[in-house]
Amino acid sequence: MSLLDIRDVTLKFGGVTAVNALSLSVEEGQVFALVGPNGAGKSTVFNLISRFYTPFGGSIRFDGTDLLALPSHRVPSLGIARTFQNIELFHQATVLQNLLVGRHRHRRAGMVENILFTPRVREEERAHRAAVEEVIDFLDLQPYRDQRIAGLPYGVRKVVELGRALASKPRLLLLDEPASGLSVEETQNMRWWIDDIRRQMGITVLMVEHDMGLVAKVCDRVLALDGGRMIAIGTPAEVQSHPDVIAAYLGTGAISKTADAKGARR
Amino acid sequence: MRFHFKTSYDTDIDLFPDWGKRGLYLALLALAAGLPFLINDFYLGEATNVLIWAVAGLGLMLLTGQTGQVSLGHSAFMALGCYTCVLLMEAGAPFVVAFVLAGLITGVVGAAIAVPALRLHGVYLAIATLALAILADDLIVLLAPWTGGVNGKYAPAVTILGLQFNRWSNPAAWYWLALVVVVLVTWAYRNILRTPLGRSFAAVRDSEISAQAMGVDVARTKTMAFGLSCAITGLGGALMGLFSEVFNNETFGFLISIQLVMMIVVGGLGFIHGAFLGAIVISFLPQLLSIVTDTLGRGVAIPGLESAVFGGLLILFILFEPMGLYGRWLKIRVWLELFPFARKDMFRRQKSYLKTERLR
Numbered sequence: 001m002s003l004l005d006i007r008d009v010t011l012k013f014g015g016v017t018a019v020n021a022l023s024l025s026v027e028e029g030q031v032f033a034l035v036g037p038n039g040a041g042k043s044t045v046f047n048l049i050s051r052f053y054t055p056f057g058g059s060i061r062f063d064g065t066d067l068l069a070l071p072s073h074r075v076p077s078l079g080i081a082r083t084f085q086n087i088e089l090f091h092q093a094t095v096l097q098n099l100l101v102g103r104h105r106h107r108r109a110g111m112v113e114n115i116l117f118t119p120r121v122r123e124e125e126r127a128h129r130a131a132v133e134e135v136i137d138f139l140d141l142q143p144y145r146d147q148r149i150a151g152l153p154y155g156v157r158k159v160v161e162l163g164r165a166l167a168s169k170p171r172l173l174l175l176d177e178p179a180s181g182l183s184v185e186e187t188q189n190m191r192w193w194i195d196d197i198r199r200q201m202g203i204t205v206l207m208v209e210h211d212m213g214l215v216a217k218v219c220d221r222v223l224a225l226d227g228g229r230m231i232a233i234g235t236p237a238e239v240q241s242h243p244d245v246i247a248a249y250l251g252t253g254a255i256s257k258t259a260d261a262k263g264a265r266r
Numbered sequence: 267m268r269f270h271f272k273t274s275y276d277t278d279i280d281l282f283p284d285w286g287k288r289g290l291y292l293a294l295l296a297l298a299a300g301l302p303f304l305i306n307d308f309y310l311g312e313a314t315n316v317l318i319w320a321v322a323g324l325g326l327m328l329l330t331g332q333t334g335q336v337s338l339g340h341s342a343f344m345a346l347g348c349y350t351c352v353l354l355m356e357a358g359a360p361f362v363v364a365f366v367l368a369g370l371i372t373g374v375v376g377a378a379i380a381v382p383a384l385r386l387h388g389v390y391l392a393i394a395t396l397a398l399a400i401l402a403d404d405l406i407v408l409l410a411p412w413t414g415g416v417n418g419k420y421a422p423a424v425t426i427l428g429l430q431f432n433r434w435s436n437p438a439a440w441y442w443l444a445l446v447v448v449v450l451v452t453w454a455y456r457n458i459l460r461t462p463l464g465r466s467f468a469a470v471r472d473s474e475i476s477a478q479a480m481g482v483d484v485a486r487t488k489t490m491a492f493g494l495s496c497a498i499t500g501l502g503g504a505l506m507g508l509f510s511e512v513f514n515n516e517t518f519g520f521l522i523s524i525q526l527v528m529m530i531v532v533g534g535l536g537f538i539h540g541a542f543l544g545a546i547v548i549s550f551l552p553q554l555l556s557i558v559t560d561t562l563g564r565g566v567a568i569p570g571l572e573s574a575v576f577g578g579l580l581i582l583f584i585l586f587e588p589m590g591l592y593g594r595w596l597k598i599r600v601w602l603e604l605f606p607f608a609r610k611d612m613f614r615r616q617k618s619y620l621k622t623e624r625l626r
Contacts, residue, residue: 050479076481084479090472092536093465096278100462101469105481107462111490114461115454121461122279128462129275168480 001064003028003204004049004172009058011044011228018044019055020228026172026221031198031205033215035239036225037248042208043085044228046174049206050082051075062172077105079171083161083178085208089149095160096145099135102167103128135163139193155186162193166201173197175207179214187214194218212240224248281456298445302438310437312549317444318509319545321451322502323529324538328455329495330527331536332464334471335488336388338523339395340499342402345518347372347500348507349406349413355422362426369501376496377489384488399520406515418514421507433509444505451498455538458494467491499526521573528580534590543591551575 002025011019019041026032034042047053049060051072060067062078070078081102090098106128109121136142139159144152149160158181165173178194179187191214197203198218209215215222216236224232224245232242239245270283282288302310326340351368355361383394406413413419424431424443433440458464466487469477474484507513525548533544552572559568587594601608 052475052478071483072478073481073483076479082479084476088473088476088479090469090476092472093468097465097468101465101477101480101482104462104466104469109461111463114463115457115494117457117461122276125279125461126275129278133275164480 002026003063004206005059005061006045006049007059007061009045009048009055009060011041011048011053011055017228019048021058022225022228022230023058024223024230024233026204026206028171028204029198029202030221031194031207031219033219033222033236034206034208034225035210035212035215035222035245036231039227040225040248041228042225043176045225046082046176046206046208049075049080049174076168076170079169080174081165081168081170081172082174083158083165083176085176085180087154087157087161089157089161089164091150092148094146094148095141095152095163096132096136098149098160098164099132099141099167100128102135102164103131105168106131131169132167135167138166138196139163155182158182158186159189162190166197166203170203172204172206175205175209177208177210179209179211187211190214191217212236216240279460281453281460295449299442302441307437310441311433312553314433314437314441314444314509316542316545316549317441317448318502318505319529319548320448320502320542321444321505322499322526323533323541323545323548324451324455325495325497325499325502326526327530327536327538327541328458328467328498329491330530331540332459332471333467333488333491333495335384335491336392336527337395337492337495338392338520338527339398339402340496340526341399341518341520341522343372343376343496343499344503344506344522345402345406345515346375346496347503348513348518349419350500351504352419352421352507353412360426361424365501365504368504369497372500372503373493373497376500377493379496380489380492381485384485384492396520396523399523403515403519406518414514416514416516418512418517421511421513424508433511440509444509447501447505451501452538455498463490525576528576530590531580532583532590534592534594535588537590537592539595540590540592547579547591551579 004024004026006022006024009019009022010017022041022045024032034045036042044053048055049062049067051067051070054068062080065078067075067078090101093101107124109118109124113121136145139162141156141159141163144156144160149157152160158178162175162178165175175194179190182190194205194207195218198205207215207219219236222232222234222236222239223230224239224242226244226248231244231248232239234242270277272278277283282291301313305313322340322344325343326337329335329337329340347368350371351364354364354367359367379398383391383398386394407415409415410417424440426443429439430436431439431443458467466477466482469480469482470484470487470491477487478484503518507517510517529544529548530540531544532547533542534540555572555575559571583590589596
């Protein structure tokens with residue numbers, strides 16, 4: 001059975017159908033990409049999985065659990081972590097504190113124990129810290145450990161957000177445009193990290209990405225969306241050469257007409 | 267500048283990073299404990315007042331500074347804490363029991379009120395809580411059989427294990443009582459900050475949407491923050507009522523809420539030190555004003571001067587030093603540490619990147 005199974009999901013905002021009867025399934029250990037032009041509904045799919053939105057119909061199951069029966073703050077406890085398209089970090093906190101929030105689902109002690117800071121809380125804190133340090137080592141965040149997010153450059157924030165998601169030790173990682181706004185070197189790093197996340201950590205990745213170069217290098221399976229509908233699915237090469245995908249990205253007719261017009265003028 | 271060579275995670279987990287810091291705060295505590303031997307009874311009373319305001323301020327700081335929720339209704343919770351404590355004492359409960367129970371009851375009531383109130387954001391929450399403060403005033407009058415209404419109530423004598431606490435006959439004991447409460451509350455506050463609880467508060471403050479995506483139950487966290495905040499403020503209210511010995515509905519009028527907000531903004535939002543600095547300003551500003559009017563105005567009292575100065579101060583701080591007195595001190599400290607290499611624009615606020623407002 002697949003790890004994430006979305007069946008026949010539809011979501012409308014007023015008259016706009018953001019996601020239209022979409023079905024997809026992500027197998028354990030895959031790196032799966034959602035591609036499509038702006039407004040195709042890619043981020044909406046993520047927000048559906050995170051339970052920020054409730055679909056009109058269909059089902060979303062994670063490892064057999066019905067996600068639609070859970071409120072959004074229970075989703076991470078199943079082992080689903082995510083990043084956001086426009087970085088959503090805790091600005092007034094340090095990198096370390098941000099990553100520690102990623103450990104939230106692993107906390108055990110209750111409110112009163114926290115207030116009294118019992119030995120058990122200290123024990124837990126040490127464990128959280130050790131887990132976070134692993135992530136810091138993995139992503140080379142040591143120089144920024146005690147810096148506040150508000151003063152960090154964009155590229156680093158992007159990595160911190162990835163780190164916060166990894167700190168929760170997820171089974172499924174949702175990456176919303178991990179390479180957007182990154183330089184060529186940073187995109188390279190991101191590519192290797194995604195590879196390592198899958199190989200070393202055994203985490204399944206579902207990502208939205210516009211950079212087809214990155215998608216082609218790290219993904220096993222790609223699903224192309226347009227207007228909330230699936231238009232193609234397959235390996236990166238298959239999807240890239242699919243006529244509907246080319247049409248969705250470049251348009252039909254119009255482009256050849258301008259080409260013709262240019263030719264005519266020449 | 268001091269660099270910490272960290273050899274264990276406990277360095278970050280402990281309350282103080284090194285013995286220098288620990289020593290500094292121990293010295294401060296020793297100074298605070300020895301204060302009754304250093305100053306006269308009048309100023310000792312003022313110092314007790316500062317500590318009591320600090321307790322109430324720490325309560326609001328937890329909600330506004332740490333969790334980012336505004337409340338203009340905290341005078342209501344001070345009143346609740348005070349009346350609960352006094353009524354329990356009149357019913358025969360020993361002071362310590364009544365005091366702790368007053369905090370707990372205020373916390374529970376606060377959390378119950380938070381459930382509907384925290385669906386509101388920002389200015390709407392401020393308005394709703396302001397209504398609460400005004401409502402509390404009326405409720406105290408309406409419940410005159412228990413609360414004494416506008417005639418007020420005399421606080422019963424505070425005794426712990428046969429030891430009498432009276433602000434006139436032994437002001438030092440009262441001062442120490444307030445000091446013990448302040449230290450315990452500050453310790454609990456620090457514990458909250460260094461645990462997942464405090465981090466979830468900060469997460470809710472900075473980005474509700476990603477807090478949720480990390481598994482933080484936003485509604486529950488806000489309710490806990492509101493409850494804890496009200497409990498602490500309730501303790502402050504109980505101390506304030508007992509210390510003033512006689513109190514009525516006007517003791518906890520909504521202007522007290524405004525003063526609390528002013529206190530934490532002027533002191534420095536989000537800092538424990540801020541609550542204390544704010545408390546000092548709140549307690550000594552009226553004295554300072556009366557000294558100034560005595561010397562300049564030859565003793566002619568100007569009605570409303572205090573409120574005007576408080577209001578003006580609040581506006582000036584929001585405009586020119588949003589991080590408050592403690593934020594200013596941090597900047598001075600960095601300037602001194604880096605001297606002569608501090609740059610003028612080091613603390614210029616950076617324009618932050620686009621934040622998603624679509625998801626709320």
